[in-house]
Amino acid sequence: MYATLDEMEHFLMTETYMTIREMCDAFSVTPRTLRFYEAKELLNPERRGTKRLFTRRDRARLKLILKGKRFGFSLEDIRQLLDLYDPKQQNLPQMQRAYDLGRERLADLEARRAELEAIITDLKANLEWGAKLLADPRKTAAE
Amino acid sequence: MYATLDEMEHFLMTETYMTIREMCDAFSVTPRTLRFYEAKELLNPERRGTKRLFTRRDRARLKLILKGKRFGFSLEDIRQLLDLYDPKQQNLPQMQRAYDLGRERLADLEARRAELEAIITDLKANLEWGAKLLADPRKTAAE
DNA sequence: CGTTACGTTGACGTAAACGTAAGTTCACAT
DNA sequence: ATGTGAACTTACGTTTACGTCAACGTAACG
Numbered sequence: 001m002y003a004t005l006d007e008m009e010h011f012l013m014t015e016t017y018m019t020i021r022e023m024c025d026a027f028s029v030t031p032r033t034l035r036f037y038e039a040k041e042l043l044n045p046e047r048r049g050t051k052r053l054f055t056r057r058d059r060a061r062l063k064l065i066l067k068g069k070r071f072g073f074s075l076e077d078i079r080q081l082l083d084l085y086d087p088k089q090q091n092l093p094q095m096q097r098a099y100d101l102g103r104e105r106l107a108d109l110e111a112r113r114a115e116l117e118a119i120i121t122d123l124k125a126n127l128e129w130g131a132k133l134l135a136d137p138r139k140t141a142a143e
Numbered sequence: 144m145y146a147t148l149d150e151m152e153h154f155l156m157t158e159t160y161m162t163i164r165e166m167c168d169a170f171s172v173t174p175r176t177l178r179f180y181e182a183k184e185l186l187n188p189e190r191r192g193t194k195r196l197f198t199r200r201d202r203a204r205l206k207l208i209l210k211g212k213r214f215g216f217s218l219e220d221i222r223q224l225l226d227l228y229d230p231k232q233q234n235l236p237q238m239q240r241a242y243d244l245g246r247e248r249l250a251d252l253e254a255r256r257a258e259l260e261a262i263i264t265d266l267k268a269n270l271e272w273g274a275k276l277l278a279d280p281r282k283t284a285a286e
Numbered sequence: 287c288g289t290t291a292c293g294t295t296g297a298c299g300t301a302a303a304c305g306t307a308a309g310t311t312c313a314c315a316t
Numbered sequence: 317a318t319g320t321g322a323a324c325t326t327a328c329g330t331t332t333a334c335g336t337c338a339a340c341g342t343a344a345c346g
Contacts, residue, residue, distance in 0.1 A: 019292085019293085020292090020293070021292075021293085030334080030335080031293080031294095032333095032334060032335065032336085033333085033334065033335095035294090035295090036333070036334060040333095049341095049342085050293075050294055050295090050341075050342085051292090051293060051294075051342095052293085052294090067258060067262060069215065069333095070215050070255065070258070071214060071215055071255070071258075071259065071262075072212060072213050072214055072215035072216075073215075074332075074333095075332075075333075076332090084269070084273075085269060092277075095273065095276065095277060096277060098273070099270065099273045099274070099277060102266065102269070102270050102273065103270060105266065106263065106266050106267065106270065109259065109262060109263050109266065110263060112213065112214075112259065113256070113259050113260070113263065115210060115213070115214075116214065116252065116255065116256050116259060117256070119210060119214075119252060120249065120252050120253060120256065123245065123248065123249050123252065124249065126227065126228060126245070127242065127245050127246060127249060130227070130238065130241070130242045130245065131242070133238065134235075134238060134239060134242060162322090162323085163322090163323070163324095164322075164323085173304085173305080174323080174324095175303095175304065175305065175306085176303085176304065178324090178325090179303070179304060183303095192311095192312075193311075193312080193323075193324055193325090194312090194322090194323060194324080195323080195324090217302075217303095218302075218303075219302090287346105288345105288346095289344105289345090289346095290343105290344090290345080290346105291342100291343090291344085291345100292341105292342090292343090292344105293340105293341080293342085293343105294339100294340080294341070294342100295338105295339090295340085295341100296337105296338090296339090296340105297336100297337090297338085298335105298336085298337085298338105299334105299335075299336070299337095300333100300334090300335075300336095301332100301333095301334095301335100302331100302332085302333095303330100303331090303332095304329105304330085304331090305328105305329075305330070305331095306327100306328090306329075306330095307326105307327090307328085307329095308325105308326085308327090308328105309324105309325090309326090310323105310324075310325075310326100311322105311323085311324070311325100312321105312322090312323085312324095313320105313321090313322090313323105314319105314320085314321090315318100315319090315320080315321105316317100316318080316319080316320095
């Protein structure tokens with residue numbers, strides 16, 4: 001589809017509108033997924049007649065959605081985070097709420113980072129132990 | 144239930160067996176969840192008669208399960224990781240497979256760590272921008 | 287003008303991860 | 317002997333996040 005990844009990135013950043021198929025190819029999702037996200041108000045593409053036209057805003061949001069999912073956030077969690085990222089807000093009380101919510105999320109994410117760090121360290125140690133065992137099975141009984 | 148967290152930790156580490164209720168209280172899960180994990184072969188408590196007795200091994204595994212879930216791993220993903228952590232393995236080919244799988248997971252986790260780092264940085268920047276806006280709303284129009 | 291390709295809206299199906307209710311059993315106190 | 321409480325099994329229900337038709341619209345191509 002694209003000669004290089006950079007070419008795709010450029011397309012993603014510059015192009016004003018993208019069709020559903022272009023979106024699917026660019027993000028490796030199915031049309032069903034995009035329509036589902038729209039139904040859940042995570043995206044809201046414009047329409048030319050009946051067809052969807054995804055904007056840069058939709059692309060930015062989709063990126064965040066996919067990342068969020070990889071960290072075990074539900075779509076509902078993500079929807080709330082998205083509002084925070086959206087420079088379309090101007091209602092002050094609502095902004096304050098989004099801000100507070102954002103600080104909570106940040107604390108949560110930093111806690112996760114610590115956890116993740118621990119898990120990685122742990123797994124590494126375990127793998128090294130496994131490597132030794134595989135290299136010299138006689139050591140099996142050793143502490 | 145416990146006077147301090149340390150007391151609970153001590154209980155978790157020293158006690159040989161725990162009932163399903165003790166497990167639920169200690170890990171904030173429901174009985175259904177523990178039985179479900181057993182059915183999926185993520186845990187295998189011993190039995191006194193018909194009742195489940197959870198061992199230290201079960202507790203260690205449950206800890207990992209809950210962590211894994213927080214990072215978006217499926218129970219099936221986790222089941223495979225658990226075998227890797229288990230010092231009960233002696234089958235060599237199976238160990239080799241677990242080892243290889245573990246290295247893949249490690250790469251995956253390190254990639255996630257990078258992503259998480261990026262997300263945190265991003266969110267921080269966003270929050271600071273939000274803080275300024277909240278402090279001085281007139282700046283709304285500024286770049 | 288037909289058909290091929292792409293897109294749309296329902297509507298129903300499905301896998302994962304439990305929730306929930308119904309009925310049973312077993313230890314133990316009254 | 318009987319009730320009370322905790323745990324058990326069996327089985328169907330629920331939520332999330334889509335997959336998978338079916339039936340239709342429309343734009344373009346030969």
